[in-house]
Amino acid sequence: MLRIITQQADVISELQRICDRTHDEQVLHKEATVREVLQAVKRQGDKAVLHYTAEFDHQTLQPEELRVTGSELDAAYQQVSKDLLAAIQRACRQIEAFHRQRVPKSWVHFGDDEVVLGKRYTPVDRAGLYVPGGRASYPSTVLMNAIPAKVAGVPRIVMVTPPGAGKAINPAVLVAAQEAGVEEIYRIGGAQAIAALAYGTETIPKVNVISGPGNIYVTLAKKLVYGTVGIDSLAGPSEVLIIADETANPAHVAADMLAQAEHDPMAAAILLTTDAGLAKKVQAAVDRQLVDHPRRIDTEKAIAHYGLIVVVESLEAAAEFSNEFAPEHLELEVEDPWTLISHIRHAGAIFLGNSTPEAVGDYLAGPNHTLPTSGAARYASALGVETFLKHSSIIQYSPTALEKVAGAIETLAKAEGLPSHADSVRRRVQEEE
Numbered sequence: 001m002l003r004i005i006t007q008q009a010d011v012i013s014e015l016q017r018i019c020d021r022t023h024d025e026q027v028l029h030k031e032a033t034v035r036e037v038l039q040a041v042k043r044q045g046d047k048a049v050l051h052y053t054a055e056f057d058h059q060t061l062q063p064e065e066l067r068v069t070g071s072e073l074d075a076a077y078q079q080v081s082k083d084l085l086a087a088i089q090r091a092c093r094q095i096e097a098f099h100r101q102r103v104p105k106s107w108v109h110f111g112d113d114e115v116v117l118g119k120r121y122t123p124v125d126r127a128g129l130y131v132p133g134g135r136a137s138y139p140s141t142v143l144m145n146a147i148p149a150k151v152a153g154v155p156r157i158v159m160v161t162p163p164g165a166g167k168a169i170n171p172a173v174l175v176a177a178q179e180a181g182v183e184e185i186y187r188i189g190g191a192q193a194i195a196a197l198a199y200g201t202e203t204i205p206k207v208n209v210i211s212g213p214g215n216i217y218v219t220l221a222k223k224l225v226y227g228t229v230g231i232d233s234l235a236g237p238s239e240v241l242i243i244a245d246e247t248a249n250p251a252h253v254a255a256d257m258l259a260q261a262e263h264d265p266m267a268a269a270i271l272l273t274t275d276a277g278l279a280k281k282v283q284a285a286v287d288r289q290l291v292d293h294p295r296r297i298d299t300e301k302a303i304a305h306y307g308l309i310v311v312v313e314s315l316e317a318a319a320e321f322s323n324e325f326a327p328e329h330l331e332l333e334v335e336d337p338w339t340l341i342s343h344i345r346h347a348g349a350i351f352l353g354n355s356t357p358e359a360v361g362d363y364l365a366g367p368n369h370t371l372p373t374s375g376a377a378r379y380a381s382a383l384g385v386e387t388f389l390k391h392s393s394i395i396q397y398s399p400t401a402l403e404k405v406a407g408a409i410e411t412l413a414k415a416e417g418l419p420s421h422a423d424s425v426r427r428r429v430q431e432e433e
């Protein structure tokens, strides 16, 4: 049963325990497995990828089966309904429209002082998109990853996703990929897929950036390969924190908590409310809604371990607790969410008001659903076009401009004990004289 706590002294330690669930001692043995997988794929390439796919995904593949073929891609369109295709296309349009806004632009400033400064944005050469597929299938995540990479202008985009029963990939995932313009797809998942993208194998190309959410194995693997490649953020397992007052509907709040818990036994769902009556009603509604839940066992596990209701003294206190937790998703189910938002400092995505369930953002509002979890929202943000871009600084000095700063540079270089730095400037200034 979903726990309710009212003792304010316990709140911080409980929130911390849930927030730290992906880096506590229980996760250490998973990290050992992930390290082993990364090392094996680095050394043995495809052979290790196939070995772990058999072990963890229970699918025996030949190397030539790793890549999804053109005929499978074509056939996928025959296997999805018209309604599903239309929904994918609608989501595609809305996500693309959102991500095309405020794409960082290169700029150059020609100063009156004969100094030119600027920033030049360029995409990475190759991006690797991870689309989860263990407990659920995620066509929406295909769009959330592929569209920003396309908008950024990445020339080669590679997608990986775990094989399902009979080695098949959900046709909706394959259709979503094609609608977003991605056709190089490999049927691998978990830490072995992240390793293949980070180090490259005989079949799978090494990429520069890996994006996309995943379970604890995927997230630990992304953390460990960071540096060899870039990553978007540590995105998973999922979480929601809801701040609600007496105007919230208990059945809606309960449904939103379960909508997050059903992703993973390690997902987190937290309610902070000023209304003790609402707390009790939400607790009962969660129980009721779990009765016929098709994913009951895993969802119950998440609720039992990482579900929590806290009765708080004020909405401001709730906002402070939320800032401590830095949730991936924050729902403000209160009468005046625009006042409350001014107290919020850390959250991956914020959903305002009682008619904005998180599912709107999961599928098609436009903003990205790949978001930082486990406190990473304190320093990281949603996946975006920027994930696939980097910028080079642009600097040009005229001889006159260089002369004006030569003395200061020489002084700084001497202070750092780096004479060649000083010399490289002095020679130019002297040559000009």
Ligand SMILES: NC(=O)C1=CN([C@@H]2O[C@H](COP(=O)(O)OP(=O)(O)OC[C@H]3O[C@@H](n4cnc5c(N)ncnc54)[C@H](O)[C@@H]3O)[C@@H](O)[C@H]2O)C=CC1
Binding pocket: 033, 056, 057, 131, 132, 133, 134, 135, 136, 141, 162, 188, 189, 190, 191, 192, 213, 214, 215, 216, 217, 218, 234, 235, 236, 237, 238, 263, 264, 267, 328, 369, 370, 371, 372, 373
């Ligand atoms: N933060 C975010 O933006 C989002 C997060 N998510 C999260 O993505 C995750 C998806 O998880 P899954 O459905 O599990 O799919 P997944 O694709 O992330 O993980 C499945 C893979 O895990 C590996 N695996 C499973 N058991 C293993 C074991 N015992 N040892 C080693 N490897 C093992 C397998 O290779 C399998 O391919 C959920 O945690 C969900 O909450 C989903 C969407 C967005």
Ligand SMILES: N[C@@H](Cc1c[nH]c[nH+]1)C(=O)O
Binding pocket: 138, 140, 141, 237, 238, 239, 260, 328, 362, 369, 370, 371
């Ligand atoms: N709620 C997921 C995204 C999602 C995809 N499909 C359904 N939900 C997250 O953590 O962002």
Ligand SMILES: [Zn+2]
Binding pocket: 259, 260, 263, 362
């Ligand atoms: Zn979701």
